[in-house]
Amino acid sequence: MRFLLQRVAFYLFTAWAAITLNFFIPRMVPGDPVQSLISRNQGRISADAIASLRVLFGLDSDRNLWEQYVAYWGQLLHGDLGLSFTFFPAPVSEVIGNSLPWTVGLVGVTTIVSFLLGTALGVGAGWRRGSWIDGLLPATTFLSSIPYFWLGLVAIALFAGPGSFFPSSGGYEPGLVPAFDAYFVPSALQHSILPAATILVSSMSGWILSMRNMMVTVASEDYITVAHAKGLSERRVALSYAARNALLPNVSGFALSLGFIVGGTLLVEIVFSYPGLGFQLFQAVGSKDYPLMQGIFLIITISVLVANLLADVAYLLLDPRTRKS
Amino acid sequence: MTLSPSSIEQVIPGQGAMAQPSARARRRRFRFVANAKAATGLAILGVYALLAVIGPWIAPYDPDARSADVLQAPSARHWFGTTHLGQDIFSQILVGARSVVVVGLIAGVLATILSVLIGVTAGYLGGAADESLSALSNVFLVIPALPLIIIVASLVDQAGELLVALIIGLTSWAWGARVLRAQTLSLRRRDYVEAARATGERTWRIIGFEILPNLTAIIASGFVGTVIFAVMSEITLAFIGISSVSSWNWGTILFWAQGQQALAQGAWWWFVPAGLAIALLGTALALINFGIDEFVSPRLRTGGRTRIRTADGRTVAMRVGFTPVLAPTPTPVPMQRPADPLREDATS
Numbered sequence: 001m002r003f004l005l006q007r008v009a010f011y012l013f014t015a016w017a018a019i020t021l022n023f024f025i026p027r028m029v030p031g032d033p034v035q036s037l038i039s040r041n042q043g044r045i046s047a048d049a050i051a052s053l054r055v056l057f058g059l060d061s062d063r064n065l066w067e068q069y070v071a072y073w074g075q076l077l078h079g080d081l082g083l084s085f086t087f088f089p090a091p092v093s094e095v096i097g098n099s100l101p102w103t104v105g106l107v108g109v110t111t112i113v114s115f116l117l118g119t120a121l122g123v124g125a126g127w128r129r130g131s132w133i134d135g136l137l138p139a140t141t142f143l144s145s146i147p148y149f150w151l152g153l154v155a156i157a158l159f160a161g162p163g164s165f166f167p168s169s170g171g172y173e174p175g176l177v178p179a180f181d182a183y184f185v186p187s188a189l190q191h192s193i194l195p196a197a198t199i200l201v202s203s204m205s206g207w208i209l210s211m212r213n214m215m216v217t218v219a220s221e222d223y224i225t226v227a228h229a230k231g232l233s234e235r236r237v238a239l240s241y242a243a244r245n246a247l248l249p250n251v252s253g254f255a256l257s258l259g260f261i262v263g264g265t266l267l268v269e270i271v272f273s274y275p276g277l278g279f280q281l282f283q284a285v286g287s288k289d290y291p292l293m294q295g296i297f298l299i300i301t302i303s304v305l306v307a308n309l310l311a312d313v314a315y316l317l318l319d320p321r322t323r324k325s
Numbered sequence: 326m327t328l329s330p331s332s333i334e335q336v337i338p339g340q341g342a343m344a345q346p347s348a349r350a351r352r353r354r355f356r357f358v359a360n361a362k363a364a365t366g367l368a369i370l371g372v373y374a375l376l377a378v379i380g381p382w383i384a385p386y387d388p389d390a391r392s393a394d395v396l397q398a399p400s401a402r403h404w405f406g407t408t409h410l411g412q413d414i415f416s417q418i419l420v421g422a423r424s425v426v427v428v429g430l431i432a433g434v435l436a437t438i439l440s441v442l443i444g445v446t447a448g449y450l451g452g453a454a455d456e457s458l459s460a461l462s463n464v465f466l467v468i469p470a471l472p473l474i475i476i477v478a479s480l481v482d483q484a485g486e487l488l489v490a491l492i493i494g495l496t497s498w499a500w501g502a503r504v505l506r507a508q509t510l511s512l513r514r515r516d517y518v519e520a521a522r523a524t525g526e527r528t529w530r531i532i533g534f535e536i537l538p539n540l541t542a543i544i545a546s547g548f549v550g551t552v553i554f555a556v557m558s559e560i561t562l563a564f565i566g567i568s569s570v571s572s573w574n575w576g577t578i579l580f581w582a583q584g585q586q587a588l589a590q591g592a593w594w595w596f597v598p599a600g601l602a603i604a605l606l607g608t609a610l611a612l613i614n615f616g617i618d619e620f621v622s623p624r625l626r627t628g629g630r631t632r633i634r635t636a637d638g639r640t641v642a643m644r645v646g647f648t649p650v651l652a653p654t655p656t657p658v659p660m661q662r663p664a665d666p667l668r669e670d671a672t673s
C-alpha cells in the first residue's frame with residue numbers, strides 16, 4: 001500500500017510538472033504565433049474563446065506570471081483547453097474526446113500484446129540459448145531499428161491497394177456512423193489490422209531481447225540450480241522459477257519506456273490516417289494549431305501516467321516483496 | 326522506436342565492468358572489436374561517418390535541381406530514381422547523411438554529458454540531492470519525449486538542425502542518468518573507493534578517476550542508445566514537416582514522398598532507400614550496443630557451440646548454470662583450487 005501511495009504521489013508530481021511545462025513552453029518561445037492566429041480569424045471567434053486562448057498562451061501581458069499561472073490552472077480544471085483552429089469552431093477538448101478512444105484501442109492494445117508476446121518469446125530464447133530463436137535476434141534488431149511510420153508506408157505499399165482486404169487509410173468505412181453495431185465494429189477492426197501489425201512487428205523485438213537477457217542472467221542463479229537438483233521438470237523450472245523472477249525487471253522497464261513507445265506508435269496513425277491522437281497531432285502541426293497540439297500533449301502525458309500506474313499495480317501483484325512492508 | 330533497453334542495468338549487482346583485471350585488458354586492447362556484432366556495427370557506422378563527410382561532394386546531382394526526368398524508376402542515370410520534380414533521390418540521400426549524423430552526434434553528446442552529470446552526482450552524493458535529481462530524471466523519463474519535442478520544435482518557426490539537436494539532447498538524457506545513478510550507487514561503497522576517500526582524495530578526483538572509468542561501458546551504451554533515439558526523432562520531425570524543409574535529411578525525403586502521394590503513384594523508390602538507410606544505421610548502433618552489453622557481461626553472448634559430444638558418445642546441451650561432465654573417467658578427480666591471496670574477500 002505504501003509503495004502504491006508513493007507511486008501515486010510521484011505521478012501527481014509528474015502531472016504537475018508536465019502541466020507547468022506546458023504553461024511555460026509558449027511563454028518562453030519568442031514571437032506570438034497564437035496572436036497571429038487570433039488576428040487572422042478576427043470576427044469568427046467569440047470573445048469568450050479569445051479570452052480563453054489568451055489565458056492558455058500568456059497573451060495577457062498586463063498580468064504577472066503568477067496570476068497567469070493561477071488563471072491557467074483554473075481554466076484547465078474546467079476542462080477548457082481552448083479552441084481548435086483545424087476543426088474550427090470545435091473546442092480542443094471535444095476533438096480530443098473524439099480521437100482518444102481510437103488511440104487507446106489501437107496503441108494501448110497493441111502495446112500490451114507486443115509486451116506479452118515479446119516476453120514469451122524472450123523466455124524461450126533465454127532459456128534455450130543458442131536455439132533458433134537466437135538466430136532471429138539480428139532480424140528483430142533490424143526490424144526495431146526501422147521507424148514505425150516507415151514500416152507502415154511499406155505495409156501499405158505491399159498489402160493495401162485497390163481491391164485489397166486491407167484498407168490503406170481511415171479508421172472505418174467512410175459511410176458508417178460510429179456505434180457498437182454489426183456494421184461498424186467489423187469495419188473498425190478491419191481498418192486496425194494493418195496499423196496494429198506494423199506496431200507489433202517493430203515494437204516486439206525490444207521485449208524479446210530484454211527478456212532474453214534477463215533470463216540468461218537469472219538462469220545462473222543458485223535457486224535455479226537447486227530447482228534442477230530437486231528434479232523439477234524443465235518446464236516448471238523455466239516458467240515458475242526463472243521466468244517469474246526475470247519478469248520483474250521487464251515489467252518495470254515496460255512502465256518506464258511507455259513514454260517512448262507511445263510517442264513512436266502515435267506516428268503510425270499518421271501514415272494510416274487513423275483517426276486517433278497521433279493523426280490529430282499531425283494535422284495540428286500542419287496547420288499550426290497550437291491549442292490542439294498542447295491539449296494533445298497534455299492528454300498523452302496523462303494517459304501515459306495512468307498506464308504507468310497500472311503497470312505499477314501489476315508489479316505489485318507480481319512481486320510479493322513489495323507487499324510485505 | 327523504443328530506446329533499446331540495455332541489459333547493463335539489470336546485470337549490475339555483483340558482476341560487471343569493474344570485475345576485469347586491468348593487466349589482461351591492456352594485453353588484449355582490441356578485444357571489443359573482436360566481437361563480431363560490435364565489429365559489424367562499427368564498420369557500418371564508419372561508412373555512414375564517411376558519407377557524412379564526403380556525401381555532399383560525391384553526390385552526382387544537386388539534390389534541389391529539377392530535371393525533365395519526372396518520377397523515374399531507378400536506372401543507371403538515377404540510381405534511386407527521381408521525385409515528382411525530377412530531383413535525384415540518390416543525391417538527396419547522400420547529402421542528407423550529414424545532417425542525420427551531425428544531429429545524432431550533437432544530441433547524443435549533449436544528452437550523455439547531462440546524464441553523467443546528473444546520474445553520477447545523484448548516485449555519489451546521495452541524500453536530498455539524490456532524491457531531487459532522481460525525481461527530475463524520472464519525470465523526464467515518464468513524460469512522452471517525442472510529443473514534447475514536436476511541440477517545442479513546432480513553436481519555433483522552421484527549426485534548424487542545431488536547434489533540433491539541442492531540443493532532442495535536452496529531453497533525452499533521463500534514461501542514461503537513471504542507469505548511471507544505479508551503478509554509481511553500487512560503486513560508491515566499494516573498497517577501492519573507500520580507500521581513495523581514506524587517503525584523502527578530493528571528491529572530484531574520486532568521481533573522475535575512481536568511479537567514472539568503471540562506468541565507461543554504461544556511458545558508451547547510453548550514448549549509443551541516445552544517438553539512435555536522436556536520429557529517429559530528427560527524422561520524425563522532418564517527416565511530419567516541423568523542422569526546416571530547405572535542408573535535406575532522410576526525413577525530408579519521406580516528407581515529400583508522403584506529401585506527393587508516392588505510394589498511390591507506385592513510386593516505391595521514393596521512400597524505400599531512405600527508410601533502409603535509417604534502419605541500417607539503427608541496426609549498426611544497436612549491434613554496437615549488443616557488443617558493449619556482451620563485452621560487459623559475456624554470458625549474454627549468443628551462438629557458439631552449445632551442443633557438445635561427451636566421450637561416451639552422448640550429446641550434452643551446454644546451458645548457463647549447468648556444467649556437464651565431459652571426462653570419461655568414472656572416478657572423480659578432486660578439484661584443487663589454487664591459493665589466490667587476491668580473492669580472500671570472496672570467502673569472507
